[in-house]
Amino acid sequence: MDNRTPGFINETMANPVTTSPTLRQRLRQVAGHFSQAEIARRTGVSKANVHRYLRAGKVPGDFVVDLTREFGLSPAWVLQGHGAMLAAQVSNEAADESRRLLEVVLKLNAVGHEKLASLLHNDAGRGMRELADAIERHEQLRARLSQRARPLATKMLNETRDALAGARIPEAEAALAAVVRLDRMVNQPQLTAARNMLEGTLASYLGDLPRQRRAHLGALGALMQADRLRDRQFLRTCYNYCAGLVNAGRLHESARTADAMLLLAGTDPPQWPEDRLLHVPRAMLLLHSGRLIDALPVLTRVLAGCSDEVRPFVEDLLALAHFLGGAPARLESLLPGNELDGLLIALLCPQPETLAALHRRLQRHGAQVSRQYVEAARCLATGKGEVKWENAPQPVTAFANLVLETELRMRRGQHTAATRALNRARLQLQQLDAETTPHFAAAALHHRQAARLCKGKPAQQAQAWLKARIDAGYLCLRGLTED
Numbered sequence: 001m002d003n004r005t006p007g008f009i010n011e012t013m014a015n016p017v018t019t020s021p022t023l024r025q026r027l028r029q030v031a032g033h034f035s036q037a038e039i040a041r042r043t044g045v046s047k048a049n050v051h052r053y054l055r056a057g058k059v060p061g062d063f064v065v066d067l068t069r070e071f072g073l074s075p076a077w078v079l080q081g082h083g084a085m086l087a088a089q090v091s092n093e094a095a096d097e098s099r100r101l102l103e104v105v106l107k108l109n110a111v112g113h114e115k116l117a118s119l120l121h122n123d124a125g126r127g128m129r130e131l132a133d134a135i136e137r138h139e140q141l142r143a144r145l146s147q148r149a150r151p152l153a154t155k156m157l158n159e160t161r162d163a164l165a166g167a168r169i170p171e172a173e174a175a176l177a178a179v180v181r182l183d184r185m186v187n188q189p190q191l192t193a194a195r196n197m198l199e200g201t202l203a204s205y206l207g208d209l210p211r212q213r214r215a216h217l218g219a220l221g222a223l224m225q226a227d228r229l230r231d232r233q234f235l236r237t238c239y240n241y242c243a244g245l246v247n248a249g250r251l252h253e254s255a256r257t258a259d260a261m262l263l264l265a266g267t268d269p270p271q272w273p274e275d276r277l278l279h280v281p282r283a284m285l286l287l288h289s290g291r292l293i294d295a296l297p298v299l300t301r302v303l304a305g306c307s308d309e310v311r312p313f314v315e316d317l318l319a320l321a322h323f324l325g326g327a328p329a330r331l332e333s334l335l336p337g338n339e340l341d342g343l344l345i346a347l348l349c350p351q352p353e354t355l356a357a358l359h360r361r362l363q364r365h366g367a368q369v370s371r372q373y374v375e376a377a378r379c380l381a382t383g384k385g386e387v388k389w390e391n392a393p394q395p396v397t398a399f400a401n402l403v404l405e406t407e408l409r410m411r412r413g414q415h416t417a418a419t420r421a422l423n424r425a426r427l428q429l430q431q432l433d434a435e436t437t438p439h440f441a442a443a444a445l446h447h448r449q450a451a452r453l454c455k456g457k458p459a460q461q462a463q464a465w466l467k468a469r470i471d472a473g474y475l476c477l478r479g480l481t482e483d
């Protein structure tokens with residue numbers, strides 16, 4: 001059967017009085033607007049039966065019919081999930097088709113409690129043909145509406161992109177909400193993928209990383225449905241999904257996903273810049289998990305073949321890798337939104353003026369950066385003021401914030417407060433699961449702090465961690481192994 005066949009065939013024809021989870025969800029949506037007592041009173045059934053219909057078992061067709069009539073629902077929405085929920089919100093043409101569907105359901109429901117085998121052949125055949133004709137007319141109407149809505153959906157997508165480019169978040173949210181409604185009408189995988197990509201971008205602006213990853217995953221699913229496994233949009237969506245995993249510290253999962261896409265590509269030399277860009281997640285994993293020597297050549301090859309659009313990001317990442325390898329800190333390439341990395345670099349840098357320079361640079365970025373980290377840079381550079389740490393949505397960010405708090409207390413000579421912050425950071429680090437990798441610079445600062453604040457075996461373990469990383473090529477840590 002064509003996968004575009006309406007769900008109504010699966011939900012009603014096989015058994016006129018059986019509801020599927022999808023149909024039951026729509027009934028529950030109606031119950032979310034009206035109380036079960038009101039539904040029972042207006043449809044003439046008991047409240048207990050209404051509760052049962054919404055939870056499990058079979059739903060009589062006459063109950064569905066009474067429900068649509070009493071509450072002004074669109075039969076096409078109730079039975080198939082198509083169009084608006086209320087009949088008053090659909091066009092006259094769509095309403096006529098909905099009424100025809102409802103008439104067919106009424107005819108089938110008249111014999112709904114009998115076994116299909118006991119029906120007269122002519123009656124059963126006539127009912128099936130009428131139902132098939134009604135569905136075909138409804139699908140033709142949907143196709144015409146889809147054709148008319150497609151140019152409008154494209155226009156709204158462009159408006160959403162423009163609003164996001166200008167950081168006009170409320171305008172982008174409103175335009176994207178309109179695209180979502182049009183997408184349900186058009187039902188085109190490529191449009192669904194584009195809409196999910198924009199939703200992921202919006203979620204990144206709002207700092208909602210789980211929503212960002214869900215949106216990018218939805219875009220990947222839509223492109224797979226459209227059989228577009230080997231084009232630039234699919235590969236760019238894969239990379240954005242991997243980037244969302246990286247932001248959450250899910251470096252192993254990100255690297256595995258990117259590696260799978262590279263295997264799928266199977267092209268050597270790479271066909272598109274995105275084929276090179278998908279090497280970045282593996283390089284990020286190598287960089288933050290103690291294999292700097294392996295990460296540097298990968299990033300260098302990516303930089304040689306990446307597009308101008310993503311070059312600044314790759315240069316920023318490569319500057320971090322070079323610093324960890326012992327090169328001087330280069331804060332001039334620090335991108336807005338990457339201020340946490342810059343702050344960690346400045347704290348590892350042996351030159352004290354680096355921190356003050358970072359603070360001045362962050363101030364020039366203005367509203368593009370997190371005010372929390374601008375204030376943290378000021379407090380660490382001047383030794384004055386307090387930082388009000390916001391609740392971090394990601395465990396790796398919460399760990400990094402505790403490391404910064406420990407550093408602030410140490411620089412002020414508040415040994416007891418610094419030790420408390422260090423212990424909270426250690427507990428946060430222990431609670432990270434095997435898939436979550438903290439930022440290397442944050443982990444290095446944490447172990448340097450432990451080497452200075454702790455005594456005995458904990459201090460020795462911290463020193464050993466630092467020495468092992470220096471041996472692995474992280475030469476920025478030289479000089480941190482002394483008490």
